[in-house]
Amino acid sequence: MxxxxxxxxxxxxxxxxxxxxxxxxxxxxxxxxxxxxxxxxxxxxxxxxxxxxxxxxxxxxxxxxxxxxxxxxxxxxxxxxxxxxxxxxxxxxxxxxxxxxxxxxxxxxxxxxxxxxxxxxxxxxxxxxxxxxxxEFARTPQKSAPARAQLAALTDRETTVIRAVARGLSNHEIGRTLSMSEATVKTHVSRSLSKLGLTNRVQAAILVHDAGLLD
Missing domain, CATH: 3.40.50.2300 (Response regulator)
Incomplete structure (x- = not known):
């Protein structure tokens, strides 16, 4: 319920x-x-x-x-x-x-x-x-130094996963694309959100966009 x-x-x-x-x-x-x-x-x-x-x-x-x-x-x-x-x-x-x-x-x-x-x-x-x-995202690409600095807390693998999240992919789709289990993807997403001080995937997508990493 x-x-x-x-x-x-x-x-x-x-x-x-x-x-x-x-x-x-x-x-x-x-x-x-x-x-x-x-x-x-x-x-x-x-x-x-x-x-x-x-x-x-x-x-x-x-x-x-x-x-x-x-x-x-x-x-x-x-x-x-x-x-x-x-x-x-x-x-x-x-x-x-x-x-x-x-x-x-x-x-x-x-x-x-x-x-x-x-x-x-x-x-x-x-x-x-x-x-x-x-x-708007397509019209106003931007690269924010603070956003990039915040994302620097992630490992290379976590960055790859969080960029996939920002592209709107589900955990299943990310796992298939990166040859990872869905459980592993979920762990990476959860750990990344915690490191970034974010509460959900939408905020992560905004941060990745602000950092100019959706190009």
Missing amino acids: IRVLIVDDEALVRAGLRLILDPAPDIEVVAEASNGSEASQACRRHRVDVVLMDVRMPVMDGLTAAGEIGRLPGAPKVIMLTTFDLDEYVHAALRAGAVGFLLKDTPPQELAGAVRTVAAGSAMLAPAVTKRLIE
């Missing part, structure tokens, strides 16, 4: 999201929160697998909360929900540790699928968001 926390400052929005998710046999809405501070507290009180969270909220916004939640032991996966399809929010949310970014006009049938996707360990971005991110 995937345990979900819904976070939005509008009660009607929370009720609507609950109505969409409650019928799913493998999803349980365990709590609701009206701002980022309440969300962080709820994650401490409940065992939560996935957080569906608005960006703009009083007291503590969703981006700040995503960063705070990401530092919790056994942190849940965070999907940001917003009506604002703005690059600044996408970048900030991903850098804060969110692994999903959906617009509030996402069809109801796709919402439960997104929850399942991130719970399984994959990223989930709205198609329009993904398209623009790819276009």
Whole structure:
């Protein structure tokens, strides 16, 4: 069972999201929160697998909360929900540790699928968001010295694996490409994220891009 926390400052929005998710046999809405501070507290009180969270909220916004939640032991996966399809929010949310970014006009049938996707360990971005991110990465190649210095903590093998992660390959695909077992790939990914001080594969992809290693 995937345990979900819904976070939005509008009660009607929370009720609507609950109505969409409650019928799913493998999803349980365990709590609701009206701002980022309440969300962080709820994650401490409940065992939560996935957080569906608005960006703009009083007291503590969703981006700040995503960063705070990401530092919790056994942190849940965070999907940001917003009506604002703005690059600044996408970048900030991903850098804060969110692994999903959906617009509030996402069809109801796709919402439960997104929850399942991130719970399984994959990223989930709205198609329009993904398209623009790819276009921007292609348009603005950059090589950041701090990013390269951060990646220098990795061994050559770990660097090769993390570059494959940044290209969007799954552990199975990386193993097949590099002639490694999937378990070995998983170990390399986990160790690399720990060395880099990152919480998920999306953050790793951003770092590799910033270092100019996707060329």
